[in-house]
Amino acid sequence: MFKKIDRNKLIFFGGLIGFYLVIQVLQLMGIVTSFLSTILSMGTVLAIVSLGLNLIYGFNGQFSLGQWGFYAIGAYSAADITYRWSNNQDTSALLVLLFSVILVGGAIMILYRTLSRLRGLDALSAFVIYLLATFGFVFLSIKLGGLLTPAMNSALGALPEWLSFTIVYILAVLIAGLVAAEISFLFGLPVLTLGSDYFGIATLGFSIIVKVLLDNSDTLLGFEEMKGARGMIGIPKVDDWGWFAVFAFFMIVVVVTRNLLHSSFGRAIISVREDEIAAKAMGIDVGFYKTLTFVIGSLFAGLAGGLYAHVNAFLHPDTFNFIRSFDPLIVVVLGGLGSMTGTIFASYAYLLVVEWLLRQILPPGFENWRFVVFPVILLIMMLLKPNGLFGNFEMPFLRQLLPPLKKKPAAEAAAAPQEAAQ
Amino acid sequence: MSADNRETILQASGLVMQFGGLRAVNNFDLTLKKGDLAGLIGPNGAGKTTVFNMITGVYTPTAGKIEFGDQEITGLEPFRINQMGIARTFQNIRLFPTLTVLDNVRIAYHPHAGYSMMDGILHNKKFQVKERELTERAQEFLSVFNLQDRQGEIASSLPYGEQRRLEIARALAAEPRLLLLDEPAAGMNPNESVALMDLIHFIRDRFKLTILLIEHQMRVVMGICEHITVMDFGEVIARGNPTEIQANTRVVEAYLGPGAAALSEKFRRKK
Incomplete structure (x- = not known):
């Protein structure tokens, strides 16, 4: 049994690394143009977003349209951090967000422990407590960040440029994920008490709010460098090893999701999708697992956003409007709800069709046909293969093996009552 | 149950469940001792499943108190009650x-x-x-x-x-101490019911459980329950062991309609 698992692991990681190396070699040979490799990066980013959504919708059963909003939050927070560093050698955004993420995250964890012990505290009152704590700690982080910025500026400035930028970039992506995760916790707390359809509408509202805020980011939010509806330019593009970073994060996300789903916690997450009432009666804290999944899914969206900002080097609020928020949903449904393999393949397929086939191969003007092509594909899918392209199929490494039966003593087996009928 | 010094595992007292204008359960009392195999019966709509839902936390009782062991569990969330040691099955699987x-x-x-x-x-x-x-x-x-x-x-x-x-x-x-079975024999043929009765006895002894079950098949209830509570229109109308319950006029009338007890008496005498 163990040899088999190891072989699956080997094939999976070997395949992924092989895929990466082949792309790398093809890039060097010039067969894969920089346009194509950007598409591959974007496909990987989309796969990360969609894996997060698959966790929320496919495995936990919560219909969410908010994934794109968290993606936007991740993209803009990471972009702001690296923008300020590479253009002004200013670490204020990095420090403020770093402190907020750590302090608010810690506060949320401690508060969650204490508040869940209280009897009869309803979700909205808990939400107010969390919100007040968040505001308090964010204010504290702004003060703290302001104090420490000059010291940090000179400390990072003393390092060689490539090293300091790498540190800022990696931190920015991680912070982007955590920012999205913490916002999703605050948002999910009152909203996750809603039933599935209403939850979907509320999350759609969230995506729209985020988009409108980004449209007015320079005036309403006061971030000059985001330039509101004109689009944020001047984000450093991570070109030479950006593809590597994207792929590394992708692999981490795949492994974390897979491990989580194959543990007892994953089964608890899936039980909520299967039957909430039965899950509750079986000792599963349904509220906790809904929140947990939503937070992890949004964490992935935030990470992907941070990566996307540095692949594209240009952010525009229109990228994050609510029509696009259906992108990950289409991918997840096409690939198969509850199939990680399907999600991964569908992400690349989607990007190839949208960006390469419709834009490059077919005559100009066809790119707008995606609004026709995808609904039609979805319709046909729903009619012919409602489980998605891959259904319940998983690649060997991602598939859960059935544990073998242990041979039990014959005496005990005889003691078990035999059913008369059947 | 007079000279019974086993520890009390579940004590429900004065349970009331009001849905708008409907009082589904009124003033319900129940005491289960460790190792009991008790039954809860009554005609359709008597409020049996509502009692289960109150014990397992699906509903919060309008009034009354439920104690499990020495802890009060009234109004706790279902998953906590399960983790404390009460597990259940459902009427519809x-x-x-x-x-x-x-x-x-x-x-x-x-x-x-x-x-x-x-x-x-x-x-x-x-x-x-x-x-x-x-x-x-x-x-x-x-x-x-x-x-x-x-x-x-x-x-x-x-x-x-x-x-x-x-x-x-x-x-x-879930490793419970108290198991609630909601109509375990529903939809089973006589053979399967007999096998189920054996199984219930077996698990009680093997896992040292206390069991409370709702059941409509009188064969099952009378065959395995040591103690039966009968409900009608949300109220307890009788308690006792199977023979006492079978002889109880109010129970017979609740199931078969007013006057049924007298009729059955006549029928019995004729035989």
């Missing part, structure tokens, strides 16, 4: 339909998994040891119910009787 038989049981064992989420994500040594323990324990539960060869099958594809057994196996995997 509620398995996790698209999961395997094994996973159904493993989910119920989740509160006893014994590793943290970080261990789960890292798949470290502790995870592997605990996960193997958990799986073997789940397989043990399955083999008690003769389902071990079905572990890889999808729960909803099992035949009806096996789904019932799986649901009981899943409830037991």
Whole structure:
């Protein structure tokens, strides 16, 4: 049994690394143009977003349209951090967000422990407590960040440029994920008490709010460098090893999701999708697992956003409007709800069709046909293969093996009552 | 029950459940001692399942108090009550339909998994040891119910009787001290009912449980329950052992309509 698992692991990681190396070699040979490799990066980013959504919708059963909003939050927070560093050698955004993420995250964890012990505290009152704590700690982080910025500026400035930028970039992506995760916790707390359809509408509202805020980011939010509806330019593009970073994060996300789903916690997450009432009666804290999944899914969206900002080097609020928020949903449904393999393949397929086939191969003007092509594909899918392209199929490494039966003593087996009928 | 010094495991007193203008349960009292095998019967709509839902936390009683062991559990959330040691099955089977038989049981064992989420994500040594323990324990539960060869099958594809057994196996995997069975024999033929009665006796003795069951098949109720509570229109109308209940005029009339008791008496005398 163990040899088999190891072989699956080997094939999976070997395949992924092989895929990466082949792309790398093809890039060097010039067969894969920089346009194509950007598409591959974007496909990987989309796969990360969609894996997060698959966790929320496919495995936990919560219909969410908010994934794109968290993606936007991740993209803009990471972009702001690296923008300020590479253009002004200013670490204020990095420090403020770093402190907020750590302090608010810690506060949320401690508060969650204490508040869940209280009897009869309803979700909205808990939400107010969390919100007040968040505001308090964010204010504290702004003060703290302001104090420490000059010291940090000179400390990072003393390092060689490539090293300091790498540190800022990696931190920015991680912070982007955590920012999205913490916002999703605050948002999910009152909203996750809603039933599935209403939850979907509320999350759609969230995506729209985020988009409108980004449209007015320079005036309403006061971030000059985001330039509101004109689009944020001047984000450093991570070109030479950006593809590597994207792929590394992708692999981490795949492994974390897979491990989580194959543990007892994953089964608890899936039980909520299967039957909430039965899950509750079986000792599963349904509220906790809904929140947990939503937070992890949004964490992935935030990470992907941070990566996307540095692949594209240009952010525009229109990228994050609510029509696009259906992108990950289409991918997840096409690939198969509850199939990680399907999600991964569908992400690349989607990007190839949208960006390469419709834009490059077919005559100009066809790119707008995606609004026709995808609904039609979805319709046909729903009619012919409602489980998605891959259904319940998983690649060997991602598939859960059935544990073998242990041979039990014959005496005990005889003691078990035999059913008369059947 | 006068000279009974076993410890009280469940004590419900003065339970009231009001749905708008409807009083589904009124002034319900119940005491279960450790090791009891008690029945709760009554005509349709008498409020039996509502009582179950109040005990397991699905509904918060409008008034009254439920104590489990020495702790008050009134109004606690269902998952906490389950973790304290009360497990249940449902009137209409509620398995996790698209999961395997094994996973159904493993989910119920989740509160006893014994590793943290970080261990789960890292798949470290502790995870592997605990996960193997958990799986073997789940397989043990399955083999008690003769389902071990079905572990890889999808729960909803099992035949009806096996789904019932799986649901009981899943409830037991939560390691309860009190087991509530809501119509376990519903839809079973006489042979299956007899097998079920054996099974209920067997699990009570093997897992040292207290069992409270709702049942409509009088054959099952009278055959295994040592103590029966009868409800009608939300009120308790009789308590006692099976023979006392069978002789009770109010019970007969609740089931068969007013005057039925006299008729049956006449019928009996004629014979």
